[in-house]
Amino acid sequence: xxxxxxxxxxxxxxxxxxxxxxxxxxxxxxxxxxxxxxxxxxxxxxxxxxxxxxxxxxxxxxxxxxxxxxxxxxxxxxxxxxxxxxxxxxxxxxxxxxxxxxxxxxxxxxxxxxxxxxxxxxxx
Numbered sequence: 001x002x003x004x005x006x007x008x009x010x011x012x013x014x015x016x017x018x019x020x021x022x023x024x025x026x027x028x029x030x031x032x033x034x035x036x037x038x039x040x041x042x043x044x045x046x047x048x049x050x051x052x053x054x055x056x057x058x059x060x061x062x063x064x065x066x067x068x069x070x071x072x073x074x075x076x077x078x079x080x081x082x083x084x085x086x087x088x089x090x091x092x093x094x095x096x097x098x099x100x101x102x103x104x105x106x107x108x109x110x111x112x113x114x115x116x117x118x119x120x121x122x123x124x
Contacts, residue, residue, distance in 0.1 A: 007045060007054040008077060010115050011068055015042055015059040017112050022046050025094060025109060026079055026117070028055065068113055076108070078118035087119055 012018040022028040028046035031054060035042045040061050045054040055077070081087040084105070091097050091109050098110040108116045 007056045009056040011058045076116040080122040
């Protein structure tokens with residue numbers, strides 16, 4: 001028996017805003033979408049064009065709150081980049097850097113729903 005990663009899910013309040021963020025901040029593109037016939041949910045899958053891994057963004061029409069409770073936000077995705085300096089500059093200009101650890105050479109960005117995404121240098 002063999003298992004492979006498929007996708008990871010984030011629930012989002014404003015689907016279009018989140019899609020734009022992930023496109024601008026990380027270059028992700030929509031790969032597919034599923035909409036409930038009754039309009040109760042929309043699932044949008046984003047990919048990096050290189051790996052098969054996808055980020056699933058879920059929008060729920062009947063979610064009755066104004067945000068998602070992320071607790072201590074200790075769960076996160078991580079992305080590698082081949083150019084930390086350019087990535088850091090872009091994310092700083094976007095105003096989405098929420099935590100930096102220069103000693104480890106990493107930083108985190110925060111999406112529109114306050115999910116944290118770790119940015120790390122690619123392996124050499």
